[in-house]
Amino acid sequence: MDADAAASLVLEHTPILSAERIALVDAAGRVLAEDIVAAASLPAFPSSAVDGYAFRAADSGKSLRVVGESAAGRPFDHAVEPGGAIRILTGGVLPAGADCVVMMEDVQLSGDVVTVPAGLKPGQNFHAPGADLRAGERVLPAGVSLGAAEIGLAAALGLAELPVGGRPRVALLSTGDELVEVGKTPGQGQIPDSNRWALLAALREAGAEVRLLGIGPDEPDALRQLVVEALAGADVLVTSGGVSVGTHDLIKPLLESLGDVHVGRVKLKPGKPFTFATLPGQKLAFGLPGFPVSSLVTFEVFVRPALRKMQGHAQLQRPTLPVRLGYDARATADRTEYQRVTLRREGGELVASSTGSQSSSRLMSLAGAHALVRIPPGDHGIGTGTMVEAMILSLP
Numbered sequence: 001m002d003a004d005a006a007a008s009l010v011l012e013h014t015p016i017l018s019a020e021r022i023a024l025v026d027a028a029g030r031v032l033a034e035d036i037v038a039a040a041s042l043p044a045f046p047s048s049a050v051d052g053y054a055f056r057a058a059d060s061g062k063s064l065r066v067v068g069e070s071a072a073g074r075p076f077d078h079a080v081e082p083g084g085a086i087r088i089l090t091g092g093v094l095p096a097g098a099d100c101v102v103m104m105e106d107v108q109l110s111g112d113v114v115t116v117p118a119g120l121k122p123g124q125n126f127h128a129p130g131a132d133l134r135a136g137e138r139v140l141p142a143g144v145s146l147g148a149a150e151i152g153l154a155a156a157l158g159l160a161e162l163p164v165g166g167r168p169r170v171a172l173l174s175t176g177d178e179l180v181e182v183g184k185t186p187g188q189g190q191i192p193d194s195n196r197w198a199l200l201a202a203l204r205e206a207g208a209e210v211r212l213l214g215i216g217p218d219e220p221d222a223l224r225q226l227v228v229e230a231l232a233g234a235d236v237l238v239t240s241g242g243v244s245v246g247t248h249d250l251i252k253p254l255l256e257s258l259g260d261v262h263v264g265r266v267k268l269k270p271g272k273p274f275t276f277a278t279l280p281g282q283k284l285a286f287g288l289p290g291f292p293v294s295s296l297v298t299f300e301v302f303v304r305p306a307l308r309k310m311q312g313h314a315q316l317q318r319p320t321l322p323v324r325l326g327y328d329a330r331a332t333a334d335r336t337e338y339q340r341v342t343l344r345r346e347g348g349e350l351v352a353s354s355t356g357s358q359s360s361s362r363l364m365s366l367a368g369a370h371a372l373v374r375i376p377p378g379d380h381g382i383g384t385g386t387m388v389e390a391m392i393l394s395l396p
């Protein structure tokens, strides 16, 4: 199946999890589930932007009697009369009667008389009510990621809890008799289970709550038992390895027996054996290829957007940018290829350099890569200087 068709199919089958309410302390990285509409304007009162004196702009250029003070949180309770002024501090409420503030540095003070410069206009040096945002305004749309500014905004509006999309619970399983726990010395023909840790990091970055199932053997019954047990408490199963067509590749038949396999092979490099199934209870299963780069590239192309959809993100895909190839590439017949590159800026453009051998076992091709450039299928060279689309992982 075509890679784009497979990606669309995955999203079609991906449910949006039910929303929940959470306290601000847990909000970072979550996805807002409903629009936030301001119940009140900000600031709620006319608030001084500087330390200085509040008075009537009509009294500019005069000597005024200082009749009181308005500090942050401690308002002056009376009106300012013509010919009067009050000392005001940043964040202090502008009292009735006053319509401007002059900075402390710009006045002359003698006892309780302040001489203010001429030419001040109403509205100067304070924030009018609603200057930052108005009651009734939609301040945050559903689907945004809650970062520092968004959480700060919610807090400024007095919201102690926010409605957020549910976090997908993912069960993560590595398969293969050659795998050993990282930290143990591999025996003859054995390798450390590196995919578990790479995928755990990728899953967490994508907002998932991960349960590690460890290493599953290349043995159908044991594998089945592990998976069935894990699915009870999970929305998504992610496996790596065991999806090609070797005799020890048990994931596809297992998923076929548990649910419906929608994708069993994609025209994608790396990642041809990528497998996707839906399981009873609106659960998803992703059988990622075992080769470390293949598992992470298929994660990027298929799994990450699905996890984002489940959480209610408006933006499912990584950003893409046109970049100029800084090396000679060759398209692969009948397969879309994602080549790993670093980027550099050159005369207002982004230029891509290959990270070297693009072997699907070579994690060095992905470590430190800024982007995956998309090489459409074909049987031809794509020369240095060609513009291609890049899925941006980070910018230099």
Ligand code: AMP
Binding pocket: 174, 175, 176, 178, 179, 191, 192, 193, 194, 195, 196, 240, 241, 242, 243, 244, 246, 289, 290, 291, 292
């Ligand atoms: P498979 O898809 O099971 O045929 O595995 C393809 C290749 O990926 C083999 O060389 C495996 O040893 C390797 N591989 C599979 N699973 C892992 C893993 N968890 N960590 C590192 N390499 C793996």
Ligand code: MG
Binding pocket: 175, 176, 177, 241, 242, 248, 290
């Ligand atoms: Mg295997």
